[in-house]
Amino acid sequence: MVEDAQPCNLYREVLILQHHTDIVRALIKVDDHRCVSAGDDCTAALWDIEDGRKLNVFSGHKLPINCILLLKPEPGSYDDILLITGASDKHIKVWNIETGQCLEDITEHNSSVKCLASLPAFDIFISGGEKLCAWSRKGKQLHQVENPGKADIQFLLPIKENRFVAACEESLYVYTVEYCGDSCEIKFFKHLFRQHREAIGSLINVPDGSFASGSLDGLIVLWSSHTLSAIRQFNQIKEEKEFRGIDNHYPFSIQHMISPEKGCIFAAVGNSIYVFDITKDQGRIIAKKQDAHMSKIKHMDFLYHGLYLATCSEDGAIKLWGRAPAEKNDKDYFMNPLETFTGLSSDKIRKLKKSETVEPCLLGECLGHSGAVQLFVDFGEEGFVSCGGDGLLILWKDGVLQNLKRSQFIGEMTGATQSSYTCSTLTGLSRPIFTGDDDQATLRTEESPSD
């Protein structure tokens, strides 16, 4: 056999989706086979990720689009999915995703729109920037509150049905939504006690009823969603000189965090990957990869049903991490992302000594973008889509699976394969190892093969 430089990397085929002419900053999964991208070229586009077709283009904004949001129709209704785009031109637009039609053009925001969040319980969405606004699905302004902070709101995170957190520089503010009939009111609830010394870079929900915030100085704070008090702090760097680094580089800054399951947070700390055990007070580090990238990691997530932990960075690379290639006859299949990632069972992880950290193995490197890779979205067997500063969307596909699909497709076309199953059977050919939900990693794998 010919030596393969990356035997564990399945992504061996790419489709290059060309549309954007500037940095693509936002990418969002619509359903199992579609995604929306938006960026600094003031347009958004809907893509079919099975074959890379551009399905729709949403253009109308005059300045770069900062944030996008999908409003799913209420269960049981036949409405189309709505796409909300918020841009620097102070407009919020509501689009029908299927037709590409702009349904509403909201101008009342009056400031650059930085972030959007939906509160499905009330069928409303909120936008953040200089101030906070609540909007009905139809684009009607329901309420507006001033932002106590000095800067624009950068993140919005719904933490409970009627409660959400807004991050503004290093401060966190909690708001409640009161909704009755036609009127809806956003009420300032609490200013969370100041923990962060620098701007917050990531704000996420953690499966066990808490949320976490990470900031430029490297500090990660875990908050309770109920009591709104800080539960734990990790990665505290005391010296300002240290966290600022040379030339204000902030080597420990938290750009992104994910919490795929209870009890752990994966964080992009500077150029490195850290996995924190959040069940213990001091925040033991389960796994760590120092200097995983040449520059700061912008986004991280699990791919291919947890087969890989992928990180993308300003250096233009997407790296796939996991445990070292399995030995022969090693047919252990792990139950959750952390186990798959570390190659250790939960028990073993628990028993790890404090000084012991697992170092993940580089399984593959997806190079293709010629600028920083902003983020990516996983589509499981269909591959994943990444977007970057070069204006490209790259759709990474499992080469062997594509090959098989094509063969099968052509076999069916030409009638050589006398089988009745369709392409979709192949798509669902491999059992997912698990699917990570927001609340809990649901176990879907059956027993591993006996032999």
Place this chain on the structure above:
Amino acid sequence: MFGGYADVAAYYHPNEEDESIEEHIAPDLLPIYEKPDPWNLRSPIEKDFVLLAEFSELEGPRPVLTIPYGTGGQFDKNNFAVKIMSVDYHNISNNTFTVSDDTQVMILENREGVYAYVHHFTLYDIHARGFVRPFCMAYVTADENKMLSAYEDMLNEFSKVSKCFSYANKLLFLKDIKHHIKNLEHTKECLQKLEGEPPKPNESDSTDENDVLSELTITQVESMIAEAKHIEKVIMPLLTDKKMELKLKQAEDRFFMSRSMDFEEEHEREEEIVQEEINTEEKKEDVNCIKETPRRKASVYSLYSDYKPCRLFDETREYQPQILSSAFFRKKFDKLLRNLHELCPWGSHNALRRLRCIQRYFSRDLATLQIEKEEGTLIDPAAGLLTIGRCVTLNFMQHSGRLADGGYGMSLPSNNLLRRRLSEDTLGSFNSSESFYSIQDDRESVHSGVSSAAEVAFIYANSSHCDEHSPRNRYSISEADDYFVINYKEGDVYEPPKARERYLTGSSAGTSSERSFTTATDISFGTDVDQDLYTTRRSFYDRAISMDSNCTSDDLISSSPTDLESNISRKVAVISAADHIFSLNSSSIGHGILKVFQEYRCSPEILATLLTGRPLVVLGGAKDEKAVTAIVTALWLFLPGHTIPNHAVVPCLSKPKQIKMVDLAHFKLLGMCRPERRTSSPLVPSSVRNYVSVLDIERKMLTAPAYKGHIIKDIYKQRKIFKTEDTYIPFVHCELLELATRAFIYYHCFCQKEPSSFQDNDFAHPLERANVYNMKSTEFCDTRLSVHPGDVPVIEYLSEIVKMQQYDEWARCSYSDTLPTSVKLDLRECKVFKA
């Protein structure tokens, strides 16, 4: 030369005074008599040619032109014209006007070694005797077998030419007849008026009009009207080819539009081109009109200068009837009649171009013709075609045709031989646009999927002159040359807007979106490989620029790249291996391959790179353009695939841009010269470095995966047996065919059967599935095809090409827009080889 029938008759009588004439001539002026060698009789024809002859009312049979110019120098064309024109011509005798069919004759002159296919056709001319102008086209060759075996094809092709001529001619004739009827009716009215009035002899302006009226009677005029109306009735129903009409109309419109161009500059340029055309036309053909009287010569090819081309389709201006001119009823046939161009307005160019193509096609070796004819069946269905080095190698779907049945718009085998060979544009199947291509037409066909991506055509590998005479195309080729000059010689910065403008002249493009389309159409005019090279280069540039310049001009970026792709993809030029071998020359694909092999010990790795679908970048110093281009041309021989957006070859970029991921989807073989001033960004950036092989000719280094198979090594080793490329390249073709047949088996027995074994959910882990698949593939190749594991990627890639084509074909027909091309990422480990 011939005054009339009498002369012709005299010509045929053995001249008794021949000897006496010779006596009067000084012996040194007489040709030296050589006794013909009976074993080595040489035909007077060195190269096949096409002769167009007419039966002139003044001169009798006379040759009009030969294609190509200058052929048949030893051959007595006058004599031959007399011979072929006297074979036929009978229709005149009929009293009533009928439209005669073309007649075909095969002339076999064994004694002289001259064989000809003769195609007679009749054009109609209101000024001619009996309204007919007999013409004939002859394909003259020295090869009897060719004549016999290609008769059918010739008949087909010449009939099409004849149709081109006669359709335009009939349109004109009908118009003339209509005017004639109006004239007659006007004359009749005048006569009737005259009858009422008494004659006024005193006012004797004995004008022609009065003369005419005095000589005519109403009954005479009436019978003439009846005759003309009969002719109108006969001609009318024949003019039903709307497509042809549309095309002629477009040509006419374009001509007049370019004439009335507002911009002076444009006008000047147009003039220039026209001037150029006249020059070339005259050079190439006019001189051929043997023994022309000066006056005749002036009038024959005056189409562009003083001749005002008649408007066939101008319905706006009402015709002003005139009293019949005396020439008409006096029937004095002493006037110079209209020439071919005037007789067939707008149609003659097209027809002559077809004739040139016919000549080029049939003038090749008989064996080549026959092999090519056989291989012609390999082209369909196009999606199943595998080519290596642009040569048709094998069709994976031949005779199965199932995809075609599936209604996915696969092109069905066409009987049009030349169309296959010369691409739809060149010879212009009637639904295509050829030189009179229309923007709309192209667009339509993109969307209707009639001639979709896999429109494959045989094409001359190295005939950069293909269609050089056609006005538009000539122009674009000359522009292409210009472009090359810019890049190669002067090293100017590439200026897309300028180039774009150039392309626009003479076309009817209006808005900017249309403009970009025009450009695209021009570019996709892929009539030969050189043109394709150019095409690819251009699109490569466009793309590179579009990525770099961050969208400065909307026109360029927003629409053109995709348009380019969709348009280019439809024109595919492939050649048959036979033709490739027949016409090997210094610009052929594969030329210099032995030299490359000699120079680079790592050649097997280079070839393996190409044959596994890994893009190869040939990198040279700033002054290595020639060397880089030469290597690219040589290596092209081993490059599988022919669809232009996916398998493009770029000979050499002297002002290269950094390679982007997008480019990987399009080129497979790319020549580049490092700029003289080193820039900070490398030409092959890290984002693509893993996926391409780089042959650095400056440092004599190759970065590529190691090759461990046998097949390519064998091909490489065998070079020692063959001393010259003339013999080695046919060997390579054989070896590649062998390789392709293995891929064929792999495709049918592995690819099409294997997915079913992956149906069961045995593979909880995707990695495991990949491993099992690779293992099975290797095992199949080993046991069934006895292919070494090192060669498996080659086999896999060859079958993958076909699969991709089929999938693309299907996708293109299912969705009208093009899908992004998928790029295979080759993650094999690279090594550095010293050449």
